[in-house]
Amino acid sequence: MIEANDPTLQSWVEVPENSDFPIQNLPFGIFRTSSNPSPRMCTRIGNYVVDLAVMNYLSLFEELEIDNEVFKAPYLNDFMSLGKEKTRAFRNKLSQLFRKGNEEAENLSWHFLHPIDKVEMLMPVKVGDYTDFYSSIEHATNVGTMFRDPENALLPNWKHLPVGYHGRASSIVVSGTPIHRPKGQQKPDADKPPVFGPCKLLDFELEMAFVVGQETQMGESVGTNEAEDYIFGMVLFNDWSARDIQKWEYVPLGPFLAKSFASTISPWVVTLEALDPFRVAGPKQDPKVLPYLEYEGNHNFDINLEVEIKPEKGAGKVVCQSNFKYLYWNICQQLAHHTVNGCNLNVGDMCASGTISGKDPSSYGSMLEISWRGTKPVDMPDGSQRKFILDGDTVIMRGHCEKDGVRVGFGETSGQILPSK
Amino acid sequence: MIEANDPTLQSWVEVPENSDFPIQNLPFGIFRTSSNPSPRMCTRIGNYVVDLAVMNYLSLFEELEIDNEVFKAPYLNDFMSLGKEKTRAFRNKLSQLFRKGNEEAENLSWHFLHPIDKVEMLMPVKVGDYTDFYSSIEHATNVGTMFRDPENALLPNWKHLPVGYHGRASSIVVSGTPIHRPKGQQKPDADKPPVFGPCKLLDFELEMAFVVGQETQMGESVGTNEAEDYIFGMVLFNDWSARDIQKWEYVPLGPFLAKSFASTISPWVVTLEALDPFRVAGPKQDPKVLPYLEYEGNHNFDINLEVEIKPEKGAGKVVCQSNFKYLYWNICQQLAHHTVNGCNLNVGDMCASGTISGKDPSSYGSMLEISWRGTKPVDMPDGSQRKFILDGDTVIMRGHCEKDGVRVGFGETSGQILPSK
Numbered sequence: 001m002i003e004a005n006d007p008t009l010q011s012w013v014e015v016p017e018n019s020d021f022p023i024q025n026l027p028f029g030i031f032r033t034s035s036n037p038s039p040r041m042c043t044r045i046g047n048y049v050v051d052l053a054v055m056n057y058l059s060l061f062e063e064l065e066i067d068n069e070v071f072k073a074p075y076l077n078d079f080m081s082l083g084k085e086k087t088r089a090f091r092n093k094l095s096q097l098f099r100k101g102n103e104e105a106e107n108l109s110w111h112f113l114h115p116i117d118k119v120e121m122l123m124p125v126k127v128g129d130y131t132d133f134y135s136s137i138e139h140a141t142n143v144g145t146m147f148r149d150p151e152n153a154l155l156p157n158w159k160h161l162p163v164g165y166h167g168r169a170s171s172i173v174v175s176g177t178p179i180h181r182p183k184g185q186q187k188p189d190a191d192k193p194p195v196f197g198p199c200k201l202l203d204f205e206l207e208m209a210f211v212v213g214q215e216t217q218m219g220e221s222v223g224t225n226e227a228e229d230y231i232f233g234m235v236l237f238n239d240w241s242a243r244d245i246q247k248w249e250y251v252p253l254g255p256f257l258a259k260s261f262a263s264t265i266s267p268w269v270v271t272l273e274a275l276d277p278f279r280v281a282g283p284k285q286d287p288k289v290l291p292y293l294e295y296e297g298n299h300n301f302d303i304n305l306e307v308e309i310k311p312e313k314g315a316g317k318v319v320c321q322s323n324f325k326y327l328y329w330n331i332c333q334q335l336a337h338h339t340v341n342g343c344n345l346n347v348g349d350m351c352a353s354g355t356i357s358g359k360d361p362s363s364y365g366s367m368l369e370i371s372w373r374g375t376k377p378v379d380m381p382d383g384s385q386r387k388f389i390l391d392g393d394t395v396i397m398r399g400h401c402e403k404d405g406v407r408v409g410f411g412e413t414s415g416q417i418l419p420s421k
Numbered sequence: 422m423i424e425a426n427d428p429t430l431q432s433w434v435e436v437p438e439n440s441d442f443p444i445q446n447l448p449f450g451i452f453r454t455s456s457n458p459s460p461r462m463c464t465r466i467g468n469y470v471v472d473l474a475v476m477n478y479l480s481l482f483e484e485l486e487i488d489n490e491v492f493k494a495p496y497l498n499d500f501m502s503l504g505k506e507k508t509r510a511f512r513n514k515l516s517q518l519f520r521k522g523n524e525e526a527e528n529l530s531w532h533f534l535h536p537i538d539k540v541e542m543l544m545p546v547k548v549g550d551y552t553d554f555y556s557s558i559e560h561a562t563n564v565g566t567m568f569r570d571p572e573n574a575l576l577p578n579w580k581h582l583p584v585g586y587h588g589r590a591s592s593i594v595v596s597g598t599p600i601h602r603p604k605g606q607q608k609p610d611a612d613k614p615p616v617f618g619p620c621k622l623l624d625f626e627l628e629m630a631f632v633v634g635q636e637t638q639m640g641e642s643v644g645t646n647e648a649e650d651y652i653f654g655m656v657l658f659n660d661w662s663a664r665d666i667q668k669w670e671y672v673p674l675g676p677f678l679a680k681s682f683a684s685t686i687s688p689w690v691v692t693l694e695a696l697d698p699f700r701v702a703g704p705k706q707d708p709k710v711l712p713y714l715e716y717e718g719n720h721n722f723d724i725n726l727e728v729e730i731k732p733e734k735g736a737g738k739v740v741c742q743s744n745f746k747y748l749y750w751n752i753c754q755q756l757a758h759h760t761v762n763g764c765n766l767n768v769g770d771m772c773a774s775g776t777i778s779g780k781d782p783s784s785y786g787s788m789l790e791i792s793w794r795g796t797k798p799v800d801m802p803d804g805s806q807r808k809f810i811l812d813g814d815t816v817i818m819r820g821h822c823e824k825d826g827v828r829v830g831f832g833e834t835s836g837q838i839l840p841s842k
Contacts, residue, residue: 182762254675
């Protein structure tokens with residue numbers, strides 16, 4: 001067991017019951033405050049954000065010999081680039097400093113603790129390239145059933161390789177950023193020319209993404225059993241999707257404007273180390289995969305996920321409860337596949353999972369599936385219905401693991417839809 | 422007329438006949454030398470690379486008040502970010518300094534002129550996001566005829582919107598970078614499972630790309646008539662493609678590993694200003710496009726393009742002669758479409774045209790089309806044949822405009838294929 005994950009550990013920082021952020025988590029992010037608007041690195045315990053630049057200034061990490069600039073950088077990329085050995089040692093050091101009984105740190109804490117509601121969380125990572133996989137067999141089957149053939153819902157390649165495509169990196173934004181409803185071409189009537197206007201079928205996709213923490217060179221491939229060395233951690237990921245734009249544009253080269261207007265991520269990158277206790281086996285893969293996709297050990301994670309739709313006025317409703325562990329293809333297979341052709345990775349690259357649906361309709365990860373193309377509207381507490389997302393709605397995704405009385409989570413990723421500009 | 426484009430202008434730097442780089446061009450790039458390995462900004466006249474950092478140090482651009490760091494930056498992004506007004510003024514200033522009769526500059530020239538064969542050209546731009554369009558009607562028709570239905574070769578959306586998809590930015594490399602043949606899954610036999618190994622059908626795609634020089638904000642759209650304000654210039658672009666990997670992976674989400682192993686660009690970014698004299702009208706678009714894709718003026722460019730295959734030993738052969746002006750969708754329509762959903766652009770983003778084929782088979786821009794899926798091999802001078810690209814082959818693309826006795830070009834983009842790693 002990684003010592004910092006010991007379920008008996010307790011912090012001198014108060015951690016509310018059901019918090020995603022006990023001392024066993026220690027995720028990383030970037031924040032700023034009204035009194036110091038410079039973006040800088042932080043972690044979180046309970047409802048406090050911890051200013052790591054200040055802690056470093058107070059020489060609390062001295063023996064780790066990390067350059068001061070790493071903590072004052074506007075993104076986590078420099079920190080991740082230190083490599084797993086350093087970043088693991090840093091998490092262990094944080095764990096020691098925040099444990100009950102560490103009076104030196106506690107006595108200094110007024111310098112570096114900020115209540116979460118007094119800070120602004122920023123994009124944690126400078127994303128280089130962004131890839132979106134399509135790794136949920138339930139989601140791919142649902143989509144194939146709706147749009148192609150229920151008898152042959154999965155395309156022939158689906159069980160042989162983790163299907164993925166390149167997405168738009170520039171429009172990945174942090175939780176809390178409002179999103180304007182995209183405009184674009186749609187073809188609602190098969191017999192008439194396309195029309196232009198605001199998207200009418202705006203959807204979310206419940207996903208998670210891993211963040212690359214170590215670069216590779218062009219021509220180099222990473223095997224499944226080394227893949228986790230290249231993965232720093234994970235975030236919640238809402239792959240906003242304009243279904244009507246997508247339907248008209250996506251054949252033959254894939255989704256483009258239907259996705260590129262925005263994706264929303266959680267501000268906290270939870271490390272693979274913090275997720276380690278929550279590993280589970282993935283689904284059996286049949287047919288057998290090619291040797292470069294075989295793997296050892298458990299690389300799925302038991303992460304409870306949910307999606308809530310909150311209208312502008314009135315109560316919200318949880319419309320989906322799913323789990324990251326359902327994914328057919330795991331993150332090591334995704335990374336091995338991504339690099340098998342020699343494609344190089346950079347620190348900060350992001351790879352999303354694809355929509356994470358489960359078997360039960362209550363676990364479907366998009367409104368497309370939940371409302372089954374609009375045929376099964378969702379009743380909201382205020383009496384209204386939702387087939388897709390309306391202007392003013394906020395979509396909130398949450399994710400957490402739980403085991404041996406310890407809950408490690410991601411907080412939430414939230415985005416409100418504003419009318420088209 | 423832009424004064425710097427005056428065809429009567431001559432430089433005190435010797436410009437060989439048929440050079441792509443007369444004083445009317447003044448493209449921008451990044452270079453280094455063995456005596457000074459720091460990447461820095463340059464232009465080119467004839468066979469000389471001009472060290473702009475040194476020229477600036479000599480106060481030759483003083484009245485333009487450009488920060489010294491811009492010239493010493495490892496990419497052109499900071500320079501492009503100055504905005505069109507500044508970068509145009511800078512090009513005009515260069516034109517004045519290099520004109521015959523400017524003895525001040527000529528007398529100082531031993532400080533900043535380097536023979537092209539004594540320098541190393543580097544990636545000119547830090548690419549944020551990379552998009553590949555599919556804007557040649559001849560290419561799309563050829564592909565549709567081969568793989569789908571000759572009677573309905575174009576998909577229904579093709580004439581209504583410039584089809585495009587996101588590509589991999591990390592593996593865009595500068596001319597001269599060797600490329601390892603990618604490995605990946607292929608399914609040569611429809612009745613058997615997929616196999617893994619080196620790509621057997623390796624291809625080039627003759628493309629050009631524009632470089633974004635001004636950012637936009639999320640939610641903002643750029644109209645066709647303002648689009649050129651956001652485009653700094655153009656490069657040659659070889660979109661290397663693994664046809665066997667592509668065929669098996671690309672349905673339904675588009676090309677992924679078949680493209681992401683490498684793309685090769687020319688080291689010189691030729692500005693839209695230098696291309697201005699070579700504007701021509703584009704093909705008539707029928708059916709009429711939606712209003713957001715309508716445009717005024719000429720936004721196609723008469724750029725002669727060619728592709729040569731050069732075996733490891735022996736003479737090369739030009740296998741394609743095409744022209745950028747054939748493209749159905751122009752760069753302003755591409756940029757307007759890209760931003761119409763509110764997708765934000767960053768300085769350094771790159772948008773490629775898609776394969777540029779013409780009507781005649783001698784103008785087809787990929788081996789897929791030239792050899793018509795391998796059914797019409799190309800005879801090489803050494804007696805060998807090519808259906809696709811072999812290990813050891815170098816693929817060289819060249820492009821230039823010519824009018825009123827002035828030739829403005831891009832030089833070349835060249836890449837040799839090495840065996841799989």
